[in-house]
Amino acid sequence: MRLDRSAVERVDRENMLKLLMEFPDQCREAYKLGLSAELPPRFREARCVVITGMGGSAIGGDLIRCALRGTATVPIIVNRHYRLPSFVDERTLVVGSSYSGNTEETLEAFDEALRRGAMCVAITSGGKLAEMADRAEVPLIKIPQGYPPRAALGYTSIPVLAALVRLGFAPNFDLAGQLEEALKVLEGMGGELNPDVEENPAKEIALKLHGRLPIIYASQDLEAVAIRWKGQMSENSKSLAYVGILPEMNHNEIEGWRHPEGLLSSLHIVMIRDPGDHERVQMRMEITKGIVKEHADGVTEVYPRGKGELAKLLSLIYLGDFVSLYLAALNGEDPTPVERIGVLKKKLAEGGEWPKSLE
Ligand code: PA5
Numbered sequence: 001m002r003l004d005r006s007a008v009e010r011v012d013r014e015n016m017l018k019l020l021m022e023f024p025d026q027c028r029e030a031y032k033l034g035l036s037a038e039l040p041p042r043f044r045e046a047r048c049v050v051i052t053g054m055g056g057s058a059i060g061g062d063l064i065r066c067a068l069r070g071t072a073t074v075p076i077i078v079n080r081h082y083r084l085p086s087f088v089d090e091r092t093l094v095v096g097s098s099y100s101g102n103t104e105e106t107l108e109a110f111d112e113a114l115r116r117g118a119m120c121v122a123i124t125s126g127g128k129l130a131e132m133a134d135r136a137e138v139p140l141i142k143i144p145q146g147y148p149p150r151a152a153l154g155y156t157s158i159p160v161l162a163a164l165v166r167l168g169f170a171p172n173f174d175l176a177g178q179l180e181e182a183l184k185v186l187e188g189m190g191g192e193l194n195p196d197v198e199e200n201p202a203k204e205i206a207l208k209l210h211g212r213l214p215i216i217y218a219s220q221d222l223e224a225v226a227i228r229w230k231g232q233m234s235e236n237s238k239s240l241a242y243v244g245i246l247p248e249m250n251h252n253e254i255e256g257w258r259h260p261e262g263l264l265s266s267l268h269i270v271m272i273r274d275p276g277d278h279e280r281v282q283m284r285m286e287i288t289k290g291i292v293k294e295h296a297d298g299v300t301e302v303y304p305r306g307k308g309e310l311a312k313l314l315s316l317i318y319l320g321d322f323v324s325l326y327l328a329a330l331n332g333e334d335p336t337p338v339e340r341i342g343v344l345k346k347k348l349a350e351g352g353e354w355p356k357s358l359e
Contacts (some may be wrong), residue, residue, distance in 0.1 A: 003203040005195040007329045014336035016236065016328075019151040020321055021194065024186040026154035027314075030143070031179055033155070034162025037141050043119045044167050046093035050118075051160065052079040052109040053097035055341070056149030059231060060097060060156035062224035063317070067161060067178075067309045069221055071170040082108040090117040093167075095160055099149035101127020104348065114138070123160055125152075148336055150235055153228075153317070178308040185306045185315050193322040202319060205300055206326030209233075209268055212297050214241040217249065217288070218272035219281045222304075225272050225316040232324035236335035239327060250284050257292050264295040271301045272316055 001007060008017055019026075049072075051061030061078035068076060079085065082105045088094060096110030101124035110129060113120050114136050122133035123141040133140040141163070143155040158179070165175045193202045214233060218226035226243045233241040244253050257264065269292060271285060293299045302319060304312035328335040 001330060003195065003200075003206065003326050003329060004198075008195045008325065011329050011332060011334050012325070012336070013334050016148070016151065016325060016335040017195070019147065020318075020325060021190050023154060023318065023321075024183050024190065026152070027158055027179065027183060027186070030154040030158035031162060031175075033141060033143065034159035035166075037121075037139060037159060037163050037166075039121070039139055039163055039167060040119070043093055043121075045091065046074065046119055046167075046169075047091045048074050048087070049076045049093045049095065049164060049169065050079050050084065050088055050113075051076070051095045051097055052081075052084065052113070053095075053106050053156075054080055054103050055231070056152070056235070057097045057099050057103070057106070057156050059150070059224065059228050060153055060160065061095070062227055063153070063157045063313055064161050064164065066221060066224040066313055068164065068170045068173060070309070071173040072164075073171065074169050076164075076169075079109060081105060084109050084112050084116070088113060088116055088118055090119070092116075092118045094118040094120050095163075096120065096122045096124075096129055096133075097156055097160065098124050098127065098129045099143070099147070099152050099156060101125060101129035101131075103129075104345075107132065121160075121163065123156060125155075148338070150231065174308075175310075178310040181306050181308050182311040182314045185311045186318055189305070189315060189318050189322075193319065195326075201302075202322035203326050205270070205302070205319075205323045206330055208298060208300055209239075209270075209323070209327055210330040212266055212268035213263075214239075214270050215244060215267050215296070216241060216270045216272065217244050217246060217285070219246050219274065219277045219285075220248070221277060222272050222274060222313065222316065224313060225320065228317045229270065229272075229320035229323070232321055233327060235338050235341075236321075236324035236333075237327035237331055238333040239331055246281055246288065247284055250288060254288060254291060257295050265297055267295075268297045269293070269299045271299060273301050273303050274312060275303070276312070 094113035305315040
């Protein structure tokens with residue numbers, strides 16, 4: 001199948017491609033929101049940051065924790081749950097992140113953060129989370145409505161990243177410089193990865209992954225990228241994918257590459273490489289590749305662009321987003337609707353007691 005513009009347009013009825021092409025502009029707008037957010041100076045005293053959210057909103061938290069891994073002066077934790085860890089108290093900064101503002105896990109965790117007296121910030125396009133923030137008179141970063149949550153990654157990550165940098169939690173992270181580099185890289189990539197370009201790495205990868213189960217391996221420093229690739233393949237391409245992280249997978253999963261025998265040749269490995277990775281991790285990637293490639297369908301290695309953490313993370317994420325769009329076209333699936341997520345949310349809303357405090 002030729003993966004040209006008409007092949008994409010045939011499935012892409014709600015125009016995910018447009019959102020993808022506009023992603024650099026979205027990041028630019030998101031940065032302005034982050035700079036103008038009003039944050040109480042006492043938030044600088046937080047000893048830990050917890051970003052609580054789910055799915056397409058939580059991935060923004062992963063991007064932030066990976067970007068600041070080498071510079072943050074406090075731990076940054078992403079919480080994907082109804083409950084908060086027990087250490088969350090009045091010295092913890094809790095960011096409640098829900099694109100829709102109506103995700104029950106996030107609402108319950110945010111409510112708990114407010115009750116524990118944590119320093120709270122909400123980021124959302126509206127919904128109950130916005131109401132909770134207003135009622136509690138805590139800072140609210142309001143982002144535009146009308147996006148599928150996962151396509152609003154710029155809005156759900158960059159304002160919070162900017163807020164954390166402004167509060168002094170990463171004094172050596174030059175956000176303005178990093179963002180400028182990242183945007184230049186992303187704009188260049190948009191020109192190379194769009195459907196009109198025939199010789200296109202995103203198309204090549206999608207063709208390799210079609211009919212296969214992608215196994216995405218990345219170092220711990222690039223975990224956000226691997227999680228995003230998996231999420232985008234699931235939601236956009238309606239296709240399963242699996243994530244493994246190095247060095248950890250070398251201590252267990254590597255032994256699993258023997259069974260089920262009949263399945264291994266349907267697995268295609270995507271190795272997220274980075275010449276900046278710990279040198280022993282790079283060596284481990286090479287050795288791992290040698291071991292698993294005998295069993296798997298094949299190995300595809302992808303590399304980041306740029307020098308800063310943000311350019312590296314976003315360039316790999318952007319590549320994965322395009323791959324998921326082409327894979328959607330190959331699967332004959334519309335990348336935008338997420339019917340099952342909607343069914344689940346509806347059934348939960350119908351079947352369960354809603355906590356009184358969140359009404
Ligand atoms: O991409 C999606 O639609 C989901 O992963 C949602 O992001 C997830 O269900 C959480 O919803 P929200 O981002 O609105 O909090």
